[in-house]
Amino acid sequence: MPKPPVDLALYLVTGRGLLPPGKDYYESLEESLQGGVTLVQVREKKADTAEFLEVAVRTVGICNKYNVPVLINDRIDICLASGAAGVHLGQTDMPISIARQLLPKDAIIGISAGNVDEARVARDAGADYVGIGALWWTESKQLVKDVLGVRGVGAILDVLAGSPTRSVAIGGIKSTNLLRSMHGAVGPDSSRTLDGVAVISEIVGSTTPKAAAANLKKLITAFLGSSPSIITIASGPRTPEALVSGVVKLFQTIREETPIIHQITNNVTINSLANITIALRASPIMATTPAEMEDLAKIGGALLVNFGTITDKAGMLAAGHHYNRNKKPIVFDPVGVGATAYRKAAAKEILNTWQATVIKGNGGEIGSLYGSSEVASRGVDSVGQAFSDPAKVVRELARRERCVVVMTGKHDYVSDGEHVLRLSNGHELLENITGAGCMAGSCVAAFCAAARLAQPEPKDEDGRLVRGDMLVAAIGGILALSIASEFAAARTDVHGSGTFLPALIDEVYNLTPEKLLSKAKIEVLQ
Ligand SMILES: Nc1ncnc2c1ncn2[C@@H]1O[C@H](COP(=O)(O)OP(=O)(O)O)[C@@H](O)[C@H]1O
Numbered sequence: 001m002p003k004p005p006v007d008l009a010l011y012l013v014t015g016r017g018l019l020p021p022g023k024d025y026y027e028s029l030e031e032s033l034q035g036g037v038t039l040v041q042v043r044e045k046k047a048d049t050a051e052f053l054e055v056a057v058r059t060v061g062i063c064n065k066y067n068v069p070v071l072i073n074d075r076i077d078i079c080l081a082s083g084a085a086g087v088h089l090g091q092t093d094m095p096i097s098i099a100r101q102l103l104p105k106d107a108i109i110g111i112s113a114g115n116v117d118e119a120r121v122a123r124d125a126g127a128d129y130v131g132i133g134a135l136w137w138t139e140s141k142q143l144v145k146d147v148l149g150v151r152g153v154g155a156i157l158d159v160l161a162g163s164p165t166r167s168v169a170i171g172g173i174k175s176t177n178l179l180r181s182m183h184g185a186v187g188p189d190s191s192r193t194l195d196g197v198a199v200i201s202e203i204v205g206s207t208t209p210k211a212a213a214a215n216l217k218k219l220i221t222a223f224l225g226s227s228p229s230i231i232t233i234a235s236g237p238r239t240p241e242a243l244v245s246g247v248v249k250l251f252q253t254i255r256e257e258t259p260i261i262h263q264i265t266n267n268v269t270i271n272s273l274a275n276i277t278i279a280l281r282a283s284p285i286m287a288t289t290p291a292e293m294e295d296l297a298k299i300g301g302a303l304l305v306n307f308g309t310i311t312d313k314a315g316m317l318a319a320g321h322h323y324n325r326n327k328k329p330i331v332f333d334p335v336g337v338g339a340t341a342y343r344k345a346a347a348k349e350i351l352n353t354w355q356a357t358v359i360k361g362n363g364g365e366i367g368s369l370y371g372s373s374e375v376a377s378r379g380v381d382s383v384g385q386a387f388s389d390p391a392k393v394v395r396e397l398a399r400r401e402r403c404v405v406v407m408t409g410k411h412d413y414v415s416d417g418e419h420v421l422r423l424s425n426g427h428e429l430l431e432n433i434t435g436a437g438c439m440a441g442s443c444v445a446a447f448c449a450a451a452r453l454a455q456p457e458p459k460d461e462d463g464r465l466v467r468g469d470m471l472v473a474a475i476g477g478i479l480a481l482s483i484a485s486e487f488a489a490a491r492t493d494v495h496g497s498g499t500f501l502p503a504l505i506d507e508v509y510n511l512t513p514e515k516l517l518s519k520a521k522i523e524v525l526q
C-alpha cells in the first residue's frame with residue numbers, strides 16, 4: 001500500500017534559540033501541537049549528538065500523543081535512533097538516494113530547494129516534499145541568497161507539476177502574510193499551489209504558541225479548503241444585463257457608504273483623481289508615507305497604487321502589504337511600465353510583494369506586463385496597433401497574476417481569467433486630457449471598495465484575500481468614467497479638452513443608475 005501523504009499544512013520547524021525568555025521548549029512544543037501543527041521538524045544546528053538525540057526522542061514522545069510525525073533535520077542517525085518518521089535534508093547533506101537506502105522504506109524525506117534546479121533534482125530523486133525558501137526575509141536563518149518572493153516560489157512549483165513531490169514554503173511566514181503568500185505562490189503555468197507553510201519564529205517565538213499555531217492553522221485551512229483558482233466571487237451570471245445591474249448596485253453602495261479610497265499616485269494627476277473620487281461620492285485620501293500605512297489600511301475601503309512618478313515606492317510596498325493583510329482591494333495602475341527598466345523592475349517587485357485585486361493599464365502597459373511588444377509604449381502612452389487577440393492577453397495575464405485585468409483604450413477589455421468582457425463606451429476627448437487612465441483607476445478603486453462592502457462578511461475565515469465581485473467592480477469603474485465622458489462631450493459648453501475635463505467631473509457627479517443602465521455597452525466575449 002502506498003504510504004499516506006504527510007499533512008504539510010502547518011509544519012513547525014523547531015528553534016530552541018528563539019523561545020521567549022523563560023519558555024520551556026517541550027511546553028512550547030506541546031502547546032503548538034494543541035494549536036494544530038501537523039508536522040514537526042527537529043532542527044538543532046548547535047547541539048552535539050547526545051543532546052540532539054535527547055531532544056529528538058522527547059519530541060517524538062510528545063508528538064506521538066498528537067499523532068503528528070516528526071522529521072529530523074540533516075541527521076539520518078538521529079532519525080533512526082529516535083524513531084522519527086523521516087528526515088529533512090539540506091542541499092549539502094546526504095543525497096536522497098543514499099538516505100532512502102539507510103532509512104526504513106516508509107520514511108518521509110524532504111529537502112530544501114532554493115531554485116528550480118534544486119527542485120528538479122529533488123523531484124527526480126523522489127523527495128516526498130520540498131521546502132522552498134526563503135520566501136520572505138527572516139531573522140531565523142542567515143540567508144546567503146536573495147529571498148524568492150512569491151514569484152520565485154511559483155516558478156519552483158511549476159517544476160513539481162505532475163509529480164508526487166509536494167511542497168511547503170519557508171521563511172518569514174506570519175499570520176499577517178500567510179494568505180498573500182499562499183495566493184501568490186502559484187506555478188504560473190501549472191496553477192499548482194503550496195501544500196502548506198513551514199514556520200519557526202511565529203510559533204516558537206510566541207509566549208502563546210497554541211494561539212499562534214491556531215491562528216496560522218485557521219488561515220492555511222481556509223486557503224487549502226477554498227478554491228484558490230477562483231479569483232473573485234461572482235455576484236450574478238456573466239450576462240451584460242446582470243453585469244450592469246451589479247454595477248448599478250455598487251454605484252449606489254458608493255453613494256450610501258462613501259468609502260475612503262486611499263490613493264498613492266503621481267503628482268501630475270493627483271488633483272483630478274481626488275476630484276473624480278469625490279464626484280462619485282467616495283472619499284479620497286492621498287497618503288504616501290510608509291509609517292501611516294498600517295493605520296490607513298484599517299480605515300481605507302480600497303487602495304489605488306498608481307505608479308506615475310514612482311517617487312513613493314516604499315509607501316507603495318508597505319501600503320499593499322497592509323491592505324492585503326486587512327483583506328481590502330488594491331488597484332494597481334502600472335503607468336508607463338514599459339518605458340524604463342526601472343519601472344519594469346519596480347512593477348515586478350510590487351507584484352512580488354503584494355497581491356493586486358485589479359491591474360488596470362492601457363495597451364502598452366498591459367502588453368509590457370504580459371511580456372508582449374505587439375503594442376508598445378512611448379512614455380506613458382500606448383502606441384502601435386491594437387493587439388491581434390486582446391481577449392487572450394487580458395485573460396492570460398489575469399490568470400497569471402490571479403487578479404482582474406483591465407486594458408483600456410477605445411474598447412476596454414476586462415477579464416478575471418475566466419470571462420472576458422469588452423466595454424465600448426467613452427469618447428475620444430479622453431485621449432486629449434492628462435489622467436483619463438489614472439481617473440479610471442480611481443473609479444475602479446471606488447467600485448472595488450463598494451464590492452467588498454456589498455458582500456456580507458463571511459462568518460468563518462474563507463481563505464480569500466478579498467471578498468466581493470471584483471469583476472463587476474472593475475467594469476463599474478470603467479463604465480462610470482466612460483459613460484460620463486459621453487455626456488460631457490455632448491454638452492454645448494464643452495469646446496475642447498480644456499472645458500471637457502471639468503465637464504467630465506460634473507458628469508461623473510451627475511451620473512445616475514438610469515444613465516448607466518441605458519448607456520452601458522458590454523459584450524461578453526468569453
Ligand atoms: N478613443 C477612445 N474612445 C472612447 N473612449 C476612450 C478612447 N480612448 C480612451 N478611452 C477611455 O478613456 C479611459 C482611459 O483610457 P486610456 O486613454 O487608455 O488610458 P491612459 O490615459 O492610461 O492611456 C478609459 O475609460 C477608456 O475607455
Ligand SMILES: Cc1ncsc1CCOP(=O)(O)O
Nearest residue numbers: 133138140171172199200201
Ligand atoms: C530554516 C529556514 N530555511 C529557510 S528560511 C528558514 C527560517 C524560517 O524561520 P521563520 O519562520 O522564523 O522565518
